[in-house]
Structures are given as structure tokens and as C-alpha cells.
Amino acid sequence: MSVAPPAPPVSRRPAVLLAGLLAVLAAFVWSTYYFFALDLQARGVGEGSITAYPFLAGGLAYLLYVRDQNEDGALRPLHRDWAAYARIGLLVAMQLLVLVATFGLGPVDTSLLTLVGDVVVTPVLVMWIFHEGRARARSVTFVGGVALSTAGASLAIVAGGSASPIAGLQWTVAIALPLVVATYFLWTARAGRKVPTAPLVAHATLGAAVVALVLMPLLPGGIGGYLVRDPLDIVLLALMGVTSFFLGPLLYFWAIERVGIVLPAVLMATIPVFTLALGVALDRSLPPWLGLVGLPVAVLGSVVALRGESLHADGARP
Numbered sequence: 001m002s003v004a005p006p007a008p009p010v011s012r013r014p015a016v017l018l019a020g021l022l023a024v025l026a027a028f029v030w031s032t033y034y035f036f037a038l039d040l041q042a043r044g045v046g047e048g049s050i051t052a053y054p055f056l057a058g059g060l061a062y063l064l065y066v067r068d069q070n071e072d073g074a075l076r077p078l079h080r081d082w083a084a085y086a087r088i089g090l091l092v093a094m095q096l097l098v099l100v101a102t103f104g105l106g107p108v109d110t111s112l113l114t115l116v117g118d119v120v121v122t123p124v125l126v127m128w129i130f131h132e133g134r135a136r137a138r139s140v141t142f143v144g145g146v147a148l149s150t151a152g153a154s155l156a157i158v159a160g161g162s163a164s165p166i167a168g169l170q171w172t173v174a175i176a177l178p179l180v181v182a183t184y185f186l187w188t189a190r191a192g193r194k195v196p197t198a199p200l201v202a203h204a205t206l207g208a209a210v211v212a213l214v215l216m217p218l219l220p221g222g223i224g225g226y227l228v229r230d231p232l233d234i235v236l237l238a239l240m241g242v243t244s245f246f247l248g249p250l251l252y253f254w255a256i257e258r259v260g261i262v263l264p265a266v267l268m269a270t271i272p273v274f275t276l277a278l279g280v281a282l283d284r285s286l287p288p289w290l291g292l293v294g295l296p297v298a299v300l301g302s303v304v305a306l307r308g309e310s311l312h313a314d315g316a317r318p
Contacts, residue, residue: 033243043236074200
């Protein structure tokens with residue numbers, strides 16, 4: 001009796017490529033956050049409003065999405081889960097740190113700090129603490145892509161003259177921000193293996209809005225931050241929330257659901273590139289040529305890392 005030959009393995013490359021595209025789109029969306037924050041500050045909106053109201057807008061958008069996906073039931077158990085409240089705390093801490101860094105160091109330098117959390121800290125936590133994806137550490141293509149992307153983004157910042165000296169309490173922000181970024185997204189991604197991710201993020205974002213509203217009197221702008229009179233300011237706060245706290249996380253976690261957290265985290269190396277490019281477009285000033293060289297290097301590194309992940313997914317030896 002003849003035996004049918006085994007079916008050929010199904011290639012995961014299409015899923016990897018789609019995940020890469022989703023992650024890069026998320027990186028672009030998140031790169032706009034810094035400019036929303038700076039513009040709102042320049043318009044006289046207090047830091048409390050810039051923290052709380054975008055959380056509220058993004059959380060409400062996520063809640064509508066959860067209801068559209070019929071995942072409301074997954075929200076109720078989160079009200080009794082200590083880990084869900086810990087993620088709320090991490091999300092509030094992350095955004096406060098991002099705001100402090102944005103106003104103190106500038107948008108590009110802040111994006112570099114988040115890059116460290118995504119590209120360096122997250123893969124290390126995944127590979128060495130959770131013992132996942134260690135084969136990637138032996139992939140010359142993947143590791144080379146990570147190195148290229150990180151080097152290109154760093155070159156774009158340092159050679160572009162945007163890197164600022166870090167002093168005093170800014171060192172606390174510089175050390176804490178990458179750790180908080182990596183911990184929040186990794187914890188949420190791992191929790192998403194048992195619970196749909198959308199309810200997890202909706203709960204964290206709405207909870208963060210409540211915490212930020214309670215803390216608003218303690219933040220710059222004080223109790224007056226509760227009232228935003230200018231209709232344009234209200235629109236900008238809502239757009240900031242829908243982009244940075246709904247669309248960005250939605251795209252990012254869609255990517256994670258397809259290929260795991262390592263590759264999407266690595267592709268966050270494009271955030272500083274987008275941030276610098278947006279800064280150039282908005283300020284209409286070009287950095288020195290070495291800074292411009294960093295842009296294609298970072299993009300090339302992301303493409304190489306994507307190629308390495310695709311080879312790893314198909315079981316090929318890079």
C-alpha cells in the first residue's frame with residue numbers, strides 16, 4: 001500500500017511580512033505623539049490635560065472596538081485582576097516619563113529611549129527570561145538587522161545634532177523609560193495569550209485615564225487643567241488619543257498576534273527615523289548629511305531583520 005508523501009510545510013513568510021508592515025505603521029503613528037504633545041504645550045495646554053484626555057479618547061475608542069468584536073465579556077474579570085491594575089500603573093508611568101523626556105530632551109531623543117526599550121530590552125527579556133525565540137540570537141541575518149537598525153537610528157540622532165546631554169533627574173527618566181516600555185508591552189502581549197488583547201488594552205487605557213484625571217491637580221497646570229476651552233485643543237487631544245492610544249497599539253498587537261513580540265519590537269527602531277523625518281518636514285530644516293545617512297541605514301536594518309525573521313519562520317538557515 002502506497003503512503004502519501006507528507007504535506008510540504010506552510011510558509012509563514014506572508015504572515016511575517018504583514019506583521020512587519022503593521023509594526024512599521026504602528027511606529028509611524030507613535031512617532032506623531034511627540035509633536036502633538038509639543039504643539040499642545042505651546043498652545044498653553046497643561047501637562048495634566050495632555051496626559052489624561054488622550055488616554056480617555058483612546059480608551060473610549062478601544063471600548064467601542066471591543067464591543068464591535070463582541071469581547072465585552074473579557075473585560076469583567078479584569079476588574080478583579082491585580083495584574084490588570086499593575087498594567088494601568090505601568091501605562092501611566094510610561095506616559096508621564098515620555099512627557100517629561102519630550103519636554104526636557106526633545107522628541108527625537110525620547111524616541112531613542114523608547115527604541116532602547118523596544119529593540120534591546122524587550123528581546124532580551126523574551127529570550128533570556130522567558131526562554132523564547134533564542135534561535136534568533138544565533139541568526140546572523142536577524143541580529144545583523146537589529147544592529148543595523150539601531151545603529152542607523154542612533155546615527156540619525158547623534159549626527160543630526162539632536163542628541164542632548166542628560167543630567168540630574170533626567171538620568172532617572174533615561175533609565176526608567178526603556179524598562180517601563182518593555183515591561184508594559186511584554187506583559188500585555190503575554191497576557192494576550194489567554195485573554196483577547198483588545199480588552200486588556202482597553203482596560204489599561206481607560207484605567208490610566210481615571211488615574212491621570214485624579215492626579216491632574218498635582219501635575220503642571222493644576223486643577224485648571226480639567227477645563228479645556230479652545231475647540232482646536234479639544235480636537236488635538238482627541239486625535240492624539242485615537243492615534244497614540246488606539247490605532248498605534250491596535251496595529252502593534254495585531255503584528256504580535258501574527259509573529260510574536262520580538263520582530264514587532266525590533267521594528268520599533270523606525271520610530272526615531274519617523275520622528276526625525278517629521279521634525280524635518282515640520283521645521284523645514286535638514287540635518288547634516290551624516291544624519292541623513294542614518295535614515296536609510298535604519299530602514300535597511302529593519303528590512304534585514306524582517307528577512308531574518310522570515311527565514312527563521314520557515315526553518316531555513318540564514
